[in-house]
Amino acid sequence: MEKIQLEIFDKKYLPILMGWYSNPNNRKYMLTQSTTEEDALKMVRNEEDRKCYCIKLNDNPIGYIVLMNIQSKIGRIVIMIDEPFTRKGYGKQALFLLEETAKKLGIEKLTLEVRTDNTPAVSLYKKVGFSPKYTETVMEKKI
Numbered sequence: 732m733e734k735i736q737l738e739i740f741d742k743k744y745l746p747i748l749m750g751w752y753s754n755p756n757n758r759k760y761m762l763t764q765s766t767t768e769e770d771a772l773k774m775v776r777n778e779e780d781r782k783c784y785c786i787k788l789n790d791n792p793i794g795y796i797v798l799m800n801i802q803s804k805i806g807r808i809v810i811m812i813d814e815p816f817t818r819k820g821y822g823k824q825a826l827f828l829l830e831e832t833a834k835k836l837g838i839e840k841l842t843l844e845v846r847t848d849n850t851p852a853v854s855l856y857k858k859v860g861f862s863p864k865y866t867e868t869v870m871e872k873k874i
Contacts, residue, residue, distance in 0.1 A: 735824045737784035737832075740775045740795055744785055747792050748775065756814035774809070782832075786812065786825045796825045798833060806838040818851055826859050 748771050751757050775783040775795060780802050786794040794812035812822050833841060845852050
């Protein structure tokens with residue numbers, strides 16, 4: 732399997748990011764439905780308490796992974812892999828690379844949120860050591 736690299740996310744990737752967000756196959760499992768460039772830039776911003784990395788394969792962006800709440804020692808992860816590259820082991824690689832970074836930053840625990848109907852992601856997270864902590868049901872009513 733080819734190895735991925737993590738690179739600090741740069742605004743030059745914004746057009747690619749917007750393409751990922753506009754793909755219905757990517758959007759169906761997203762917890763937040765960012766639709767504007769402003770929303771997208773908020774997600775991938777780099778600050779003292781959060782780092783966003785572009786996941787690259789052969790120097791081509793295939794997704795992103797964000798580490799938030801760095802200063803609290805309980806990091807929160809957001810990850811998105813472009814649909815053509817899912818289920819190929821790249822998410823697993825990205826999670827392991829981010830875990831190494833988190834350890835170097837003194838983070839003691841990692842958390843993430845995932846839709847329960849996103850069974851491939853749930854399975855991946857369990858395989859790399861995450862376990863369910865809370866269960867919630869989101870309900871909606873069309874009016």
